[in-house]
Structures are given as C-alpha cells and as structure tokens.
Amino acid sequence: MSQTMFDKIWSKHVITGKVGDPQLLYVDLHLLHEVTSPQAFEGLRENHRKVRRTDKTFATMDHNVPTKDIFNIKDEISRKQIDTLGKNAKEFGVRLAGMGDEDQGIIHVIGPQLGLTQPGMVIVCGDSHTATHGAFGSIAFGIGTSEVEHVLATQTIWQTKPKTMGIHIHGELSKGVYAKDIIMGLIAREGVSFGTGYAAEFYGDTIERMSMEERMTLSNMAIEGGAKVGIIRPDQTTFDYVAGRKYAPKNMAKAIEYWKQFYTDDESTFDRIVDFDVSDLAPFVSWGTNPGMAVPVDQSFPEIKNADDQKAYDYVGLKPGQTAPEIPIEFAFFGSCTNGRLSDLKIAASVLKGHHIAPQVTALVVPGSRTIKEEAEKQGIDKIFKDAGCDWREPGCSACLGMNPDQVPAGVHCASTSNRNFEGRQGAGSRTHLASPAMVAAAAINGHFVDIRKAGIA
Amino acid sequence: MEPITTITSTSVPIMKDNIDTDQLIPKQFLKNILKVGYGRHLFFDWRYEKDGKPNPDFILNKPERQGAEILVAGDNFGCGSSREHAVWALKDYGFKAVIAGGFSDIFYMNSTKNGFLAITLPRDQREILAAAPADAKITVDLPNQEVRYDRHQFKFEIDPLWKHKFINGLDDIAITMQYEDQIEAYEAKMPQF
Numbered sequence: 237m238s239q240t241m242f243d244k245i246w247s248k249h250v251i252t253g254k255v256g257d258p259q260l261l262y263v264d265l266h267l268l269h270e271v272t273s274p275q276a277f278e279g280l281r282e283n284h285r286k287v288r289r290t291d292k293t294f295a296t297m298d299h300n301v302p303t304k305d306i307f308n309i310k311d312e313i314s315r316k317q318i319d320t321l322g323k324n325a326k327e328f329g330v331r332l333a334g335m336g337d338e339d340q341g342i343i344h345v346i347g348p349q350l351g352l353t354q355p356g357m358v359i360v361c362g363d364s365h366t367a368t369h370g371a372f373g374s375i376a377f378g379i380g381t382s383e384v385e386h387v388l389a390t391q392t393i394w395q396t397k398p399k400t401m402g403i404h405i406h407g408e409l410s411k412g413v414y415a416k417d418i419i420m421g422l423i424a425r426e427g428v429s430f431g432t433g434y435a436a437e438f439y440g441d442t443i444e445r446m447s448m449e450e451r452m453t454l455s456n457m458a459i460e461g462g463a464k465v466g467i468i469r470p471d472q473t474t475f476d477y478v479a480g481r482k483y484a485p486k487n488m489a490k491a492i493e494y495w496k497q498f499y500t501d502d503e504s505t506f507d508r509i510v511d512f513d514v515s516d517l518a519p520f521v522s523w524g525t526n527p528g529m530a531v532p533v534d535q536s537f538p539e540i541k542n543a544d545d546q547k548a549y550d551y552v553g554l555k556p557g558q559t560a561p562e563i564p565i566e567f568a569f570f571g572s573c574t575n576g577r578l579s580d581l582k583i584a585a586s587v588l589k590g591h592h593i594a595p596q597v598t599a600l601v602v603p604g605s606r607t608i609k610e611e612a613e614k615q616g617i618d619k620i621f622k623d624a625g626c627d628w629r630e631p632g633c634s635a636c637l638g639m640n641p642d643q644v645p646a647g648v649h650c651a652s653t654s655n656r657n658f659e660g661r662q663g664a665g666s667r668t669h670l671a672s673p674a675m676v677a678a679a680a681i682n683g684h685f686v687d688i689r690k691a692g693i694a
Numbered sequence: 695m696e697p698i699t700t701i702t703s704t705s706v707p708i709m710k711d712n713i714d715t716d717q718l719i720p721k722q723f724l725k726n727i728l729k730v731g732y733g734r735h736l737f738f739d740w741r742y743e744k745d746g747k748p749n750p751d752f753i754l755n756k757p758e759r760q761g762a763e764i765l766v767a768g769d770n771f772g773c774g775s776s777r778e779h780a781v782w783a784l785k786d787y788g789f790k791a792v793i794a795g796g797f798s799d800i801f802y803m804n805s806t807k808n809g810f811l812a813i814t815l816p817r818d819q820r821e822i823l824a825a826a827p828a829d830a831k832i833t834v835d836l837p838n839q840e841v842r843y844d845r846h847q848f849k850f851e852i853d854p855l856w857k858h859k860f861i862n863g864l865d866d867i868a869i870t871m872q873y874e875d876q877i878e879a880y881e882a883k884m885p886q887f
Contacts, residue, residue, distance in 0.1 A: 251876050258855045260873060262880050272777065274727035285867070300725065313725040320727050364776040364800055378800050380778035381729075382807030382866070390870045392877060396853065398799065428712055429770040432798060462773065464799045491887040526712055526773075544711055637775075639721045658716040658774060660739050 238501035240400045242435045242467055245375050245498050249358045251392055258394045264357035264374075266387045267343045268295035268330065270321040271639070272362030276385035277324040287328045288391045294352055295325050296333040298342045299639050303602050303629035306335055314640065328388075339482075341605020341631040344368040344573035348452065349605055351481025355470035355495040360387055365573045365655065367458045371451035372478070373470035373498065375435070378459065401434040401463065402506035405442045407515030412694025414583070415450040416575060416653070416672040418442070419457040420520035420530050422512050428528040431463025434508065437500065438468050442514055448477040449579045456574045457655050460527040470495055521560035521685050522657045522670040524548035529657070530670065533560045533687045551659055552667045553647070560685040563669060567650035568599040568680035569662070570626070570673060572636040575653035576604030578611055580673045584653075585617045587677035587693055588624040594683035599626040600642060602634040626680070638663045651679035695809045697863035701790045701834040703763035706753055707824035708737075713767055714774035715801065719783040732779055733786030758828035766823045767794040771812075772801025781808045791834050793820060793841065806856045809863060815841065819848045836860060 239247075246261070253259030266289075273295070280286065287293060300314040309315040318335065325332035333339035339346055344365050347353040355373035360366060362384045369376035379393065387393055405418060423430075436458050443451065451468050458466025475492050478484050485491035503509070518532035525548040531537060539556050540546050549555060554563065570576070570584050581603060593599050601621045603609035609631055612618055618628045635642040636654035638661070644650040646665025653676050657668035671685065678693050679685045688694040723735040741752050748755040765784070771794035772780060781804045784792065791811035805812040811834060815823075823832060823843055833842040836857065841848040858864070 251880055252873055258853065260870060262877070271724050275729050275778075278727070283867070311725075317725050317727060362776060362778075364774065366776075378776035380776055380781070380800060380804035380807060382778060383803065386866050386870065389867050390877065391881075392870060392873075394866065394870070395803075428773060429796065429798075432770065432773075432796060462770070462798065485887040487887040490885075494885050494887065526714070547710070637716075637721050639724065656714075656716070656774060658714050660720055661716055664720075664739065664744075 238505045240500045240505050241373065241437060241469060241498050242375060242400050242465065245356055245358065246397060255397050258396050260392050261358055261395055263360055263387050263391050263393055264292060265347070265352055265359040266293045267347055267359070267361035267366070268293065268384070269299055269343050269363065270297050270317045271299045272381050273324065273384055274317060274320045275381050276388055277328065279385040280328070280388055285389045287330060287388045290329045290331070292391060293330050293388070295321060295330050296340055296343050296346055297321060297335055299633045299637065301335065301632040302640050303632050303634050303642055306630050311641070338606055341607065342573045342576060342633055344456065345576060345604035345608070348372065348448070349481070349607055351478055351484030354478060354485070354491070355474060356498050360393060364459045364464070365456055367464060367466045368452050368456040368573055370455040370458065370465055370467040371448060372474055373468060373495065375465055375467065377464040398433055398435045398465070399507040401431060401436045402503050402509045403436050403438050404440045404509060404511045405438055405514060406440040407442060407513045409442065409514055409517065410689060412674060412689040413517050413519055414672040414674065415446060415453040417517055417520045418512070418514055419454050420522065420527065420670060421517050423457070423461045423528050424520060424530040426461060426510065428460060428526050429462040431458060431461040434463050435465035435467065436463040437506070438466060439503065443468060444471065447579065448473060449577045452577070453574055457527065460655060469499055519672060519675050519688060521675065522668070523552065523554055523560070525551055525657060525659050527655065527657060527670060531560065533675070533685055535559065563649050563684060565651045565679045565684055566596050566598065566648045567644045568593065568597055568676050569635045569650055569652040569654060570600065570676060571602030571604065571634050572654040573604065574655040575673050576602060576608070578608050580653065581608070581612050581617055584673040584677040585620040587674050588626070588681065589620050591624055591681045593625040593680040596683055597680050599680045600629060600635055601626050602629045602642070603631050605631050635662050637661060644668070651676040651685065695863040695865060698790065698809050698811065698860045699836050701763055701811070702831050703790070704761065704829060705764040705766055705823065705826060705832050706759050706762045707766040708753060709766070709768045709820070709824050711768035712770045712773055715772055715777050715780040716774055718772070718780040719777065724777060724779050729782050730786055732783035733788065736783040736787045756828070761788070763788060763790040764832050764834065765789050765792040766820055767792055769795035771797050773798040776800045778804045781805050781810050785810050793823060795820065806859065807866065809860060811836065811860065813841065813850045815848055815850055822846055
C-alpha cells in the first residue's frame with residue numbers, strides 16, 4: 237500500500253498501539269527551553285525519576301533572555317526561570333547551551349544549526365514552533381509541559397495519528413515575494429484552523445528550489461494554519477545543509493540511504509490535498525489579530541463579517557477598505573524562529589543599505605543565534621543595520637512574544653518578521669503586522685508598508 | 695491526577711472563535727516555575743482594565759457567573775502557543791470542562807494530561823448551552839459521553855483511552871513504564887550513523 241513520508245516515519249517509531257488509538261512513539265530528539273520545562277523537571281524530582289536519554293536531549297535559553305546586558309537579568313522571575321534551567325540541566329545531566337554559550341539561540345534555530353535536527357526523526361519540544369524542524373523531513377511538533385516530563389522520563393510520547401494533508405506549492409515566485417508570503421498567503425486563503433488534525437507535507441517545484449532556511453520559514457508557520465506538523469521531503473539541499481555540522485552523522489552516506497526510505501510514494505495518498513499556485517503571489521501583510529487576517533500589500537482590508545472581525549479592527553485601530561501602506565509603522569522587529577536566520581538578516585540588510593529608518597520608527601534586530609550574530613558581524617551586516625538606525629542585539633526570542641524587556645508599546649503598530657499577531661503578543665496593546673524581512677525593512681525606512689515589487693526595492 | 699466522571703455546574707459562555715492561548719494566559723505569567731496560581735490571570739487582557747481593576751463588562755467578572763465550572767466557547771479553542779499554562783489557568787480558576795467547536799491539537803493533548811475535559815459539540819448545540827441562564831446547571835456526564843441541560847441531551851465523542859485515563863485519574867508515565875522492555879528493544883534496533 238502506498239504511504240506518505242509522514243506515515244512511514246510514524247510507523248518506524250511506534251513502540252506499541254494501533255492506528256486510530258493513541259500510540260507510543262519513540263522520540264529521537266527532545267529540545268528544551270526555560271519556559272515550558274521547570275514543572276517537568278520538578279515532576280521528575282518528586283517521583284525520583286531521571287532523564288532516560290540525556291544524549292537525545294538538548295536545552296537552551298531563549299524565550300526570556302534579555303538581548304542586551306545578558307548577564308544582568310533585572311526581572312527577578314525571569315532570572316529565576318533561567319537559573320532553574322541551568323540547575324536542572326546540571327542535576328539531570330542534560331546538554332545546555334546557556335547564556336553566553338557559543339551555541340545559544342532560539343531552540344528552533346540552533347537545532348538545525350548544530351546538526352541535531354535530521355531527516356527521519358521524531359522531534360519534540362515544549363513549543364508550538366517545533367514544526368520548523370519538519371523542513372528537514374522529520375516529524376516535529378510542539379508539546380505541553382506534561383508531555384515534556386513524559387519524554388524526559390521515557391523518551392517516548394503518546395500520540396493519536398493525525399490525518400495527512402498534501403500542500404502542493406508550485407510556480408515561480410515574483411521578485412520581492414518570499415517563503416513568508418507563501419505561508420501567509422496560504423493561511424489567509426485557508427484559515428487558521430484548516431490544518432487542525434492533520435500533518436501537512438509541503439511539496440512541489442517551488443519547494444524544491446528553496447534553500448533550507450526558506451523551507452524552515454514555511455514549516456515554522458504550519459502551526460499558524462493549525463497543522464502541528466509541516467514536513468518537507470529531504471533532498472540534496474537538505475543533505476548538504478546537514479553534512480559537517482557539529483552533531484551531524486559521521487557517516488553521511490549511510491544516513492542518506494536510510495533517510496531516503498521515507499519518501500512519499502504517491503501524492504494521491506494524502507487524505508486531503510491543497511493546491512497553491514504562487515506565480516502571481518504578492519507580498520502579504522497581516523492587518524488583524526490572527527495570522528489568517530492578512531492581505532496582499534496591494535489589496536484593501538476586508539469587510540467586517542462577524543464579531544471577531546469587529547473585535548480585531550477595534551483592537552488594531554484600522555478600518556475595512558484601508559490598505560497596508562496606510563498603517564502608521566513606529567516599530568520594526570527583525571528576528572524570531574520564523575525569520576531570524578542569516579539569509580533573513582541579509583535580505584533585510586540589502587533593503588536597508590544606504591537608507592535610514594524613518595525618525596518615528598524604533599527597530600530591533602535580534603539574530604536567531606549567537607552563531608548567526610557572529611557570522612553577520614563578520615560579513616558587516618550588523619553595520620548596515622546600525623548605520624540605518626537599527627538596534628543590533630544579542631540572540632533570543634525577544635519581541636516575537638515580549639517575555640523579556642523587548643516589547644512594543646500599547647497602541648503602536650509594529651512591522652514584524654515574526655509569526656503571531658495575537659492581541660497583546662508583542663506587549664500589552666501592541667499591534668503586530670506580520671510580513672517578510674524585506675517588507676519589514678522597507679516599512680521601517682518609509683514609516684509605512686510599501687509594495688516592494690513596485691518601489692523597485694526587490 | 696484527580697479522577698473525573700460527572701460535572702454538574704453553572705456555566706460561562708464566551709462564544710468567540712479562535713481563542714488563542716495568548717488570550718487564555720499572556721506571556722508575562724509564564725515565568726513561574728510552579729503549576730498553580732495562574733487562575734487569577736486567566737483571560738487577563740479581557741478581564742482587567744489597564745489600571746488592574748476588573749472589567750465589569752467581561753462575563754467572568756459578572757457576580758452571577760461566579761463559581762461556574764463549565765466554559766462554553768467558539769471554534770478552534772486553544773490555538774497558538776503550546777503553553778500548558780493555558781490549561782493550568784483554566785483549572786486553577788475553577789473550570790473543569792470546556793465545550794467548544796474544536797480544539798488545537800496541542801491544547802487537546804495538554805487537557806488530557808491534566809484531567810481537564812475538552813468536549814467538542816456542534817455550534818447549534820453550543821448556542822443552546824450558551825443561552826442558558828446564569829443559574830442554570832449543565833451536566834457533563836463522561837461515562838455516558840453526554841452533556842445534559844434542561845430537556846436537551848447532547849452526545850459527544852472521546853477516545854476510549856483518554857476516557858479511561860480521566861475516569862481513573864491515571865498517570866501517563868507510570869503507564870508507559872510498563873512498556874520498558876519494548877522501549878529497550880526498540881533502542882537496540884535503532885540505526886547508527
């Protein structure tokens with residue numbers, strides 16, 4: 237019987253149980269961060285349990301960390317949470333890239349960067365953007381803290397097998413249109429829950445031409461469409477990316493042979509297929525309070541169809557019929573597990589080069605990891621941002637969710653390369669407008685969004 | 695985990711769709727290293743004014759809605775972040791069940807780990823429940839997989855394994871440790887490269 241990649245990796249990892257019931261799956265990689273792990277370690281301690289496989293567990297600090305003066309955390313509760321992870325990692329023997337460590341960064345950025353993330357794996361982390369790792373052809377999904385504790389203790393997880401959805405993405409992207417616009421356009425068309433109950437596989441010629449960093453942007457936001465898994469078939473691009481990294485397989489030839497067994501046999505096997513032609517896709521900007529509330533930059537915001545739309549318009553202080561260039565931008569955020577990688581910073585820098593951000597705009601640049609920060613500095617990318625008037629910071633999740641001091645003030649419109657525009661996400665009363673790094677850079681310069689295709693920027 | 699069988703209580707309707715976990719519990723309250731104490735921050739941004747006073751228009755603050763153990767909500771409840779704090783906050787507030795049009799997959803799994811019932815009913819049935827007076831009692835009967843209110847009886851689906859866990863208050867890790875031999879056997883066969 238023909239199977240999808242998801243089916244094949246799934247069945248390879250089943251310890252017990254049959255399809256339809258909850259099944260016990262083996263976990264190849266468990267990633268940890270400071271916010272969703274303390275109660276899990278406490279649970280282990282209370283029950284005198286240990287971490288079963290420290291060699292398959294890796295922790296870092298990202299959500300809470302300050303992005304300047306990193307060794308002086310003023311928020312006492314934040315500091316306690318960060319210190320707690322340090323103590324837990326030491327006590328339980330878990331590898332940790334802590335504050336100041338050369339490998340520290342956003343967990344979904346460093347997993348791939350260190351070669352921990354590999355095809356064919358089951359990967360979990362107490363964070364919904366774990367979907368990112370699906371870009372490597374692994375089943376990667378977010379879990380809650382009770383599940384974190386369960387995986388620490390047993391290296392397994394109970395899951396009911398979801399249905400599979402094939403998302404066929406095809407066509408040549410126009411200049412100035414990026415992976416971010418694909419996923420935003422898809423969710424704007426299909427809604428924020430179209431993927432609930434499904435594991436999605438992205439495929440098609442557009443995907444095949446993408447770099448790993450672009451694929452990660454796509455998989456990262458699968459969860460914003462409700463799909464907790466967004467898998468992509470590993471190919472030579474994937475293998476070349478993984479090879480030679482710190483924790484990559486020593487015997488790549490053997491690994492690649494193993495990984496290739498997981499390819500989807502026949503695309504008609506998916507329980508549902510979504511077709512998305514991206515050849516006429518425009519840059520997208522979100523106007524409302526969920527990632528589905530987004531429009532192409534050259535189209536007006538939609539009519540109010542229900543109470544949720546009304547509530548969203550009231551919150552963001554915008555009206556139906558307006559367009560993205562009419563949003564007064566006073567904040568710009570470059571970073572996050574969606575768009576905080578080196579290629580994202582390079583694209584933003586190429587737009588900013590020779591320009592200065594508008595006087596009313598505050599712009600934060602937060603590289604996804606220390607390695608990215610150092611590489612960017614080596615290439616002089618930091619200088620372009622600084623010369624443009626941006627604040628160049630230390631790595632972390634930062635203003636994507638504002639758990640640290642990096643917050644967007646109430647009522648302020650922020651052009652953001654992150655993934656969620658929920659009410660209060662970037663700070664109480666903050667108004668988030670999601671877009672690609674190039675679009676955010678152009679918005680920072682102009683104080684409002686512009687169609688980067690027409691402005692000759694792209 | 696506390697066993698759970700039947701809940702009979704008044705209810706609170708918040709029929710908005712796509713209530714995300716950032717709304718259930720904003721990030722500033724995720725810094726605690728405990729599992730308790732989140733109830734007072736549930737729906738924080740809707741529930742309190744900027745000066746910290748309760749927003750009298752928000753339903754959770756209505757005197758007649760105090761003590762309700764059942765929340766009735768819109769579609770796609772608990773979407774967004776994986777934070778289990780959202781379930782802890784609902785439980786800590788005093789809710790024992792939420793009845794919605796659907797749940798994000800991660801929220802649903804989190805609810806099963808905490809003895810918190812997440813029940814899916816179609817919109818027309820939820821609208822009947824949402825229209826119930828503040829003092830009306832709704833019954834969630836897990837063994838019979840039924841929600842009862844007034845003369846209405848609404849059947850709901852639940853996976854038999856989760857149902858068994860809820861009714862018996864079982865600890866997942868203890869269950870899994872019974873499979874230790876199989877886990878070891880699996881590990882012995884894993885490819886090395």
